[in-house]
Amino acid sequence: MAKPPTIRDVARLSGVSTATVSRFFTGKTSAIAPETLESVRSAAEELGYTPSEIGRSLRLANSRVVVMLVPDATNLFTADVAASVENALKSIGLSLVLANTAENAEKQDRLLADAQGLRARAIVLQGAMDTPRLREMSERQNNLIFVNRRPAPGIVAPYVGIDNFAAGFAVGRYFVEHGYENCVAIHGPRHYPGSSRRLEGFLAGIGDVRQVLQFECAFTMEAGYERGSLLLADRSRRYSIFCANDMIAYGVYRAAMEKSMRIPDDLIIFGFDDNRVNDWLAPWLTTVKVPAFDFGPAIAELINGPPVTNQHNRTIILPFSLTIRQSA
Amino acid sequence: MAKPPTIRDVARLSGVSTATVSRFFTGKTSAIAPETLESVRSAAEELGYTPSEIGRSLRLANSRVVVMLVPDATNLFTADVAASVENALKSIGLSLVLANTAENAEKQDRLLADAQGLRARAIVLQGAMDTPRLREMSERQNNLIFVNRRPAPGIVAPYVGIDNFAAGFAVGRYFVEHGYENCVAIHGPRHYPGSSRRLEGFLAGIGDVRQVLQFECAFTMEAGYERGSLLLADRSRRYSIFCANDMIAYGVYRAAMEKSMRIPDDLIIFGFDDNRVNDWLAPWLTTVKVPAFDFGPAIAELINGPPVTNQHNRTIILPFSLTIRQSA
DNA sequence: TCGCGTAGTGTACACGTTTACATAAAGAAA
DNA sequence: TTTCTTTATGTAAACGTGTACACTACGCGA
Numbered sequence: 001m002a003k004p005p006t007i008r009d010v011a012r013l014s015g016v017s018t019a020t021v022s023r024f025f026t027g028k029t030s031a032i033a034p035e036t037l038e039s040v041r042s043a044a045e046e047l048g049y050t051p052s053e054i055g056r057s058l059r060l061a062n063s064r065v066v067v068m069l070v071p072d073a074t075n076l077f078t079a080d081v082a083a084s085v086e087n088a089l090k091s092i093g094l095s096l097v098l099a100n101t102a103e104n105a106e107k108q109d110r111l112l113a114d115a116q117g118l119r120a121r122a123i124v125l126q127g128a129m130d131t132p133r134l135r136e137m138s139e140r141q142n143n144l145i146f147v148n149r150r151p152a153p154g155i156v157a158p159y160v161g162i163d164n165f166a167a168g169f170a171v172g173r174y175f176v177e178h179g180y181e182n183c184v185a186i187h188g189p190r191h192y193p194g195s196s197r198r199l200e201g202f203l204a205g206i207g208d209v210r211q212v213l214q215f216e217c218a219f220t221m222e223a224g225y226e227r228g229s230l231l232l233a234d235r236s237r238r239y240s241i242f243c244a245n246d247m248i249a250y251g252v253y254r255a256a257m258e259k260s261m262r263i264p265d266d267l268i269i270f271g272f273d274d275n276r277v278n279d280w281l282a283p284w285l286t287t288v289k290v291p292a293f294d295f296g297p298a299i300a301e302l303i304n305g306p307p308v309t310n311q312h313n314r315t316i317i318l319p320f321s322l323t324i325r326q327s328a
Numbered sequence: 329m330a331k332p333p334t335i336r337d338v339a340r341l342s343g344v345s346t347a348t349v350s351r352f353f354t355g356k357t358s359a360i361a362p363e364t365l366e367s368v369r370s371a372a373e374e375l376g377y378t379p380s381e382i383g384r385s386l387r388l389a390n391s392r393v394v395v396m397l398v399p400d401a402t403n404l405f406t407a408d409v410a411a412s413v414e415n416a417l418k419s420i421g422l423s424l425v426l427a428n429t430a431e432n433a434e435k436q437d438r439l440l441a442d443a444q445g446l447r448a449r450a451i452v453l454q455g456a457m458d459t460p461r462l463r464e465m466s467e468r469q470n471n472l473i474f475v476n477r478r479p480a481p482g483i484v485a486p487y488v489g490i491d492n493f494a495a496g497f498a499v500g501r502y503f504v505e506h507g508y509e510n511c512v513a514i515h516g517p518r519h520y521p522g523s524s525r526r527l528e529g530f531l532a533g534i535g536d537v538r539q540v541l542q543f544e545c546a547f548t549m550e551a552g553y554e555r556g557s558l559l560l561a562d563r564s565r566r567y568s569i570f571c572a573n574d575m576i577a578y579g580v581y582r583a584a585m586e587k588s589m590r591i592p593d594d595l596i597i598f599g600f601d602d603n604r605v606n607d608w609l610a611p612w613l614t615t616v617k618v619p620a621f622d623f624g625p626a627i628a629e630l631i632n633g634p635p636v637t638n639q640h641n642r643t644i645i646l647p648f649s650l651t652i653r654q655s656a
Numbered sequence: 657t658c659g660c661g662t663a664g665t666g667t668a669c670a671c672g673t674t675t676a677c678a679t680a681a682a683g684a685a686a
Numbered sequence: 687t688t689t690c691t692t693t694a695t696g697t698a699a700a701c702g703t704g705t706a707c708a709c710t711a712c713g714c715g716a
Contacts (some may be wrong), residue, residue: 002468004658016666017665019665020707022703022705022706023704025703026705032665033664036665037496047470050444052445052701052703053442053445054382054386054391054446054701054702055701055704056379058383058671058673058701059670059703059705060671061671061672062332062588067352068586073410073411073414074407076404079401080402086401086428087427090427095427095442096425096426097423098410098414099424099700114381117380117381119381119382137376140330176352221605221608230554232678250605254608266711276402277549277609281578282609283582283712334672335671335672335674336672344695346673346674347697368709379672380672380673380675382671383671384672386673387672388701389701472696516690548706
């Protein structure tokens with residue numbers, strides 16, 4: 001592959017200096033004579049020149065790349081958020097690099113290093129795992145943004161997400177108000193603070209009246225299916241299940257279908273996230289609606305917003321709501 | 329934000345030259361004395377130094393970024409492919425930048441320019457739209473890779489995907505063998521060669537015996553719903569519908585459900601792609617299985633493989649199969 | 657005439673790397 | 687001792703930009 005033309009090639013062809021070409025491409029056109037402008041333009045076109053973002057980044061000591069780390073790229077809610085973020089960033093001239101930590105702390109740390117190597121404008125962490133490296137980075141830099149799960153208590157950084165405790169609480173209240181019995185919480189991994197907050201909220205909402213069966217579970221359909229199959233082996237009860245996210249709920253649902261159970265007659269299922277395919281493929285699922293498509297604009301605002309100073313309150317709390325469908 | 333430490337800072341702190349530090353980080357450690365090695369390591373750790381990928385890219389005149397352009401980031405099959413590609417690239421030390429053209433030729437061209445600006449190692453195009461800019465880039469560079477839809481005839485470039493004609497043909501044959509009547513093809517946008525090939529294959533498979541109703545339709549659930557509602561207004565026939573992808577099929581299904589139609593008694597639906605959520609949320613959908621998770625390794629191979637020479641045959645055809653479920 | 661402001665352009669350096677080449681020290685062979 | 691080889695390290699020149707500063711030419715007012 002022939003190496004791409006540089007600013008010097010354009011300068012030579014149009015008979016001006018590199019400074020003038022640079023001015024042309026950085027939009028400082030008001031200080032250039034019209035005929036010069038035109039000769040630069042045509043030279044650039046003839047060579048097929050596009051300014052090197054690498055050279056520019058080096059010179060300006062900042063890049064236009066934002067890295068987003070997600071724990072599971074196949075999670076539908078995650079995909080919605082990623083689409084939203086990509087779109088919002090594009091509109092302010094930034095590119096998104098998406099990377100999957102696969103719920104693995106070691107991978108996360110490696111990807112954090114990569115992001116640092118890219119001199120990313122910002123690093124967006126969905127479901128961050130608390131590691132020494134993460135703590136160190138959040139102290140040394142201030143370009144970390146946490147999404148939907150707050151970092152560990154010691155870490156201060158910008159945050160975008162819903163109030164997990166309040167959302168869990170609302171579901172708990174709903175259970176009580178509707179007199180649900182045999183309550184079960186299939187919650188997410190303990191090491192995710194956001195997940196624990198949801199659970200705490202739920203338990204608080206339920207109150208002391210009822211006992212709640214609790215199970216820890218990965219945020220996947222497979223894990224939900226496995227957990228659901230175990231639970232539903234006992235068909236003597238009508239369980240009321242609060243799942244930590246929709247993926248788990250799908251798994252539980254499948255387990256129920258295989259046992260020919262009916263919703264909500266034999267089983268109540270409550271999910272969390274309400275990703276966009278629910279309306280189409282899971283129109284039965286009652287769940288907590290989290291506004292996935294508001295995350296992008298919120299994150300763009302945090303990145304573009306005022307710098308460091310009032311670090312502590314750079315937090316955007318998004319609203320949630322309950323989407324009541326057939327399963328509850 | 330304090331600016332990140334440079335190789336010079338590390339050199340100064342450990343009392344060696346930048347060359348030695350560079351050698352350390354590029355793995356040329358065999359030529360460094362053990363005690364020097366250790367002093368560099370500890371200096372780098374103390375400063376929290378990570379080599380700048382930007383400086384490195386500039387010096388080496390190549391980046392470790394691969395850009396992938398997709399027509400619709402919310403398409404579930406696209407998401408599967410993206411996850412696969414990201415994973416495969418990561419394993420060979422590359423980062424993926426994902427960008428959404430939203431089926432818009434102008435946006436595609438802008439993103440192509442951005443990718444060129446990033447000096448991307450490769451540009452992967454899913455559902456490329458034939459524009460002058462695209463043609464020019466494919467002539468000038470050779471780092472374009474086309475996915476699942478062949479570029480326009482004039483463009484020669486590496487390709488990964490299934491044989492769309494053969495897949496369509498197989499579905500057509502299936503329709504004939506099962507004696508389906510009232511055949512309908514809801515195909516994708518005409519300007520996508522891949523989509524047309526599927527349709528052509530389907531018609532060839534059906535043969536001259538039956539007449540086929542044809543509708544053009546965007547690759548979305550919404551469009552499928554709209555098209556399906558229109559078609560199913562006439563309840564006198566039992567239609568047999570071949571949808572250009574699963575998203576369209578979901579839309580048609582929803583339209584059918586709203587009319588209380590039953591599958592396959594009142595209606596036959598055939599999809600295309602078989603993304604991974606089908607097993608969980610659409611266990612009724614008969615469809616063509618395309619191995620989404622084989623795309624990543626195939627693309628990684630094309631990128632890492634031998635360079636330019638036999639350009640013309642750098643093509644990887646993946647196998648497809650029919651997944652027969654309840655809807656047919 | 658001189659002085660001065662302004663519009664348009666060029667010169668040259670810095671940004672953070674990698675690496676060819678030079679150099680220095682320390683044996684090994686003579 | 688001298689010469690050669692080997693090992694460890696340093697020097698310096700790129701890579702493609704952006705921009706501070708310098709410079710020229712020109713018009714205008716005094």
